[in-house]
Amino acid sequence: MGYKVGIVGATGAVGQEFVSLMKERNFPVSELKLFASARSAGKQIEANGQTYTIEEATKTCFDGLDYVLFSASGSISKELCPAAAAAGAVAVDNSSAFRMDPNVPLVVPEINPEAARNNNGIIANPNCSTAITLMGAYPLHKVFGLKRMFASTYQAVSGSGAEAMQELGDQLKAWAADKPMEKNVYPHQIAFNALPHVDSFLDTGYTREEMKMENEGRKIMDLPDMKVSCTCVRVPVMRSHSISINAEFERPVDIEEARAAIEAFPGVDLIDSPADNLYPMPLDFAGKVNCGVGRIRRDCAFDNGLAFWVVGDQLWKGAALNAIQIMECLIK
Amino acid sequence: MGYKVGIVGATGAVGQEFVSLMKERNFPVSELKLFASARSAGKQIEANGQTYTIEEATKTCFDGLDYVLFSASGSISKELCPAAAAAGAVAVDNSSAFRMDPNVPLVVPEINPEAARNNNGIIANPNCSTAITLMGAYPLHKVFGLKRMFASTYQAVSGSGAEAMQELGDQLKAWAADKPMEKNVYPHQIAFNALPHVDSFLDTGYTREEMKMENEGRKIMDLPDMKVSCTCVRVPVMRSHSISINAEFERPVDIEEARAAIEAFPGVDLIDSPADNLYPMPLDFAGKVNCGVGRIRRDCAFDNGLAFWVVGDQLWKGAALNAIQIMECLIK
Numbered sequence: 001m002g003y004k005v006g007i008v009g010a011t012g013a014v015g016q017e018f019v020s021l022m023k024e025r026n027f028p029v030s031e032l033k034l035f036a037s038a039r040s041a042g043k044q045i046e047a048n049g050q051t052y053t054i055e056e057a058t059k060t061c062f063d064g065l066d067y068v069l070f071s072a073s074g075s076i077s078k079e080l081c082p083a084a085a086a087a088g089a090v091a092v093d094n095s096s097a098f099r100m101d102p103n104v105p106l107v108v109p110e111i112n113p114e115a116a117r118n119n120n121g122i123i124a125n126p127n128c129s130t131a132i133t134l135m136g137a138y139p140l141h142k143v144f145g146l147k148r149m150f151a152s153t154y155q156a157v158s159g160s161g162a163e164a165m166q167e168l169g170d171q172l173k174a175w176a177a178d179k180p181m182e183k184n185v186y187p188h189q190i191a192f193n194a195l196p197h198v199d200s201f202l203d204t205g206y207t208r209e210e211m212k213m214e215n216e217g218r219k220i221m222d223l224p225d226m227k228v229s230c231t232c233v234r235v236p237v238m239r240s241h242s243i244s245i246n247a248e249f250e251r252p253v254d255i256e257e258a259r260a261a262i263e264a265f266p267g268v269d270l271i272d273s274p275a276d277n278l279y280p281m282p283l284d285f286a287g288k289v290n291c292g293v294g295r296i297r298r299d300c301a302f303d304n305g306l307a308f309w310v311v312g313d314q315l316w317k318g319a320a321l322n323a324i325q326i327m328e329c330l331i332k
Numbered sequence: 333m334g335y336k337v338g339i340v341g342a343t344g345a346v347g348q349e350f351v352s353l354m355k356e357r358n359f360p361v362s363e364l365k366l367f368a369s370a371r372s373a374g375k376q377i378e379a380n381g382q383t384y385t386i387e388e389a390t391k392t393c394f395d396g397l398d399y400v401l402f403s404a405s406g407s408i409s410k411e412l413c414p415a416a417a418a419a420g421a422v423a424v425d426n427s428s429a430f431r432m433d434p435n436v437p438l439v440v441p442e443i444n445p446e447a448a449r450n451n452n453g454i455i456a457n458p459n460c461s462t463a464i465t466l467m468g469a470y471p472l473h474k475v476f477g478l479k480r481m482f483a484s485t486y487q488a489v490s491g492s493g494a495e496a497m498q499e500l501g502d503q504l505k506a507w508a509a510d511k512p513m514e515k516n517v518y519p520h521q522i523a524f525n526a527l528p529h530v531d532s533f534l535d536t537g538y539t540r541e542e543m544k545m546e547n548e549g550r551k552i553m554d555l556p557d558m559k560v561s562c563t564c565v566r567v568p569v570m571r572s573h574s575i576s577i578n579a580e581f582e583r584p585v586d587i588e589e590a591r592a593a594i595e596a597f598p599g600v601d602l603i604d605s606p607a608d609n610l611y612p613m614p615l616d617f618a619g620k621v622n623c624g625v626g627r628i629r630r631d632c633a634f635d636n637g638l639a640f641w642v643v644g645d646q647l648w649k650g651a652a653l654n655a656i657q658i659m660e661c662l663i664k
Binding site: 148149150152154172173175176177187188189192193194195196197201204205206207214227228229230231233235236237238242244246255274275277279280281282283294295296297298299300301302305307309 | 480481482484486504505507508509519520521524525526527528529533536537538539546559560561562563565567568569570574576578587606607609611612613614615626627628629630631632633634637639641
């Protein structure tokens with residue numbers, strides 16, 4: 001009659017999407033338990049017309065659950081995902097804790113569903129920019145064979161959580177009222193700005209976000225030798241990420257074949273009629289299941305290359321939706 | 333005691349920067365004439381504490397002038413720049429009309445000043461994104477030898493003129509007041525959005541802006557065989573452009589050498605201390621003479637490659653400032 005599902009991090013931006021999306025997609029839930037930190041335990045939240053009491057997420061809270069969706073910090077996932085798996089549940093983890101673990105599948109269901117079925121109790125949900133980028137890159141890879149890829153992102157503030165969305169809104173409201181802006185989430189003002197800084201910096205000069213895109217892309221597409229270079233940038237957009245991609249392929253490219261490959265792939269919409277001002281835009285993809293691919297053209301700097309543009313909802317395909325799609329793929 | 337200078341398009345966003353920047357930089361002006369379309373003729377505008385009456389720009393208005401700065405449409409430039417040159421002036425044109433004309437030098441004074449001195453009465457000022465990109469790319473080219481370049485832009489609305497800056501502000505004020513937004517300048521809402529659409533589309537799927545960056549970069553750096561691929565995107569930022577660049581070089585790269593090359597180059601600031609959250613941001617470069625270069629790192633997808641990030645004021649280095657620097661270089 002349904003599955004017993006737990007959500008760790010239920011009070012966050014992604015956690016709330018978990019709850020509403022499962023309902024919206026009719027995921028068969030017989031029991032839903034919402035977990036968060038001790039600080040939030042006891043709080044009541046309304047979701048899908050019901051009232052839920054938040055329980056503290058602990059190592060012993062997962063008994064009897066079939067699936068546990070995690071959207072908390074990496075350290076919480078590291079501690080609690082194995083406990084959920086040991087309790088017999090499958091943990092679908094949205095943090096980066098297990099993504100590169102060779103014993104944990106990293107899954108975009110349209111790309112590598114078989115990896116999800118081959119799990120040891122933990123499945124990793126990819127980084128948001130990675131999942132969205134691959135929804136454009138993978139269908140083209142299947143036709144032409146990906147060899148090298150450059151990606152520059154235009155990332156929404158939703159990727160930094162609900163407080164960041166609030167901060168962008170507050171800054172713009174302050175600006176409109178001619179008042180000083182405040183910043184807490186980001187080290188710099190995000191309104192009217194672009195921050196080439198998503199996640200923390202490594203000694204190499206890359207950010208962790210940039211390396212996630214590079215490494216996770218190789219793992220999900222099973223292309224260990226693919227060359228990838230990414231630049232991740234935060235822009236004053238609320239909740240959809242956009243990615244500008246230049247890709248080099250093994251085989252000669254053809255624009256009509258490329259468009260056909262995107263059109264035939266599940267989970268993506270081809271929006272590519274520039275003469276009519278039609279291309280994917282972040283504003284149009286908030287709250288959309290599918291990602292959008294457009295601006296497909298022959299790359300000017302590669303012989304067998306394509307330049308293209310992918311957009312997707314960071315909270316959905318970039319996080320909550322993909323995790324639920326992983327569960328859907330397991331119960332099929 | 334000074335030069336007689338005319339400005340065509342004096343009422344526009346760039347035209348107004350011409351007037352204030354010449355004053356700020358103490359460009360020796362003995363007489364200043366402001367021209368615009370017949371519609372604006374007779375209007376009075378205040379600039380630098382003086383009142384100027386706008387005159388209609390015609391083929392016969394340039395007599396006696398030494399320099400005429402143009403910031404109007406390409407068709408007006410095509411008609412009037414030759415008239416200014418025939419009247420004995422040097423026309424410095426901010427439109428794209430003459431940029432790829434082999435008889436017209438296309439100049440960024442820090443890069444190819446000798447080309448400016450070798451003019452036939454018309455000098456072209458480059459596209460805004462091109463000039464700003466090259467301020468980061470050229471110093472690195474001098475050390476390592478540019479071979480191939482991918483650029484994705486984050487372009488401010490100032491590039492579409494004063495009305496676009498107004499439109500972004502109006503949309504955000506409407507949003508803050510919970511009122512519907514209006515759009516006139518762009519085909520789509522720009523607030524909270526990213527439009528992969530700058531200038532008009534060609535049949536190849538590229539925009540004119542993207543091809544300007546590719547072709548103008550080759551001409552200014554005198555690198556006719558350089559491979560370049562660009563994606564131009566409008567973001568809700570007021571007046572500075574940012575560019576994410578992946579570049580492949582002839583020779584092995586070294587990060588410290590790259591940083592030293594940027595530091596030694598006139599007109600650019602090295603802002604590259606990610607551990608301290610220091611990198612160039614568009615908000616910091618509005619009204620700055622120098623462009624900023626940062627996020628310099630070894631490219632992950634090229635053997636001899638660098639990834640980096642360049643920011644500059646679209647109205648200044650991307651337009652008015654560069655044109656005035658061309659005049660400065662001629663009177664030196």
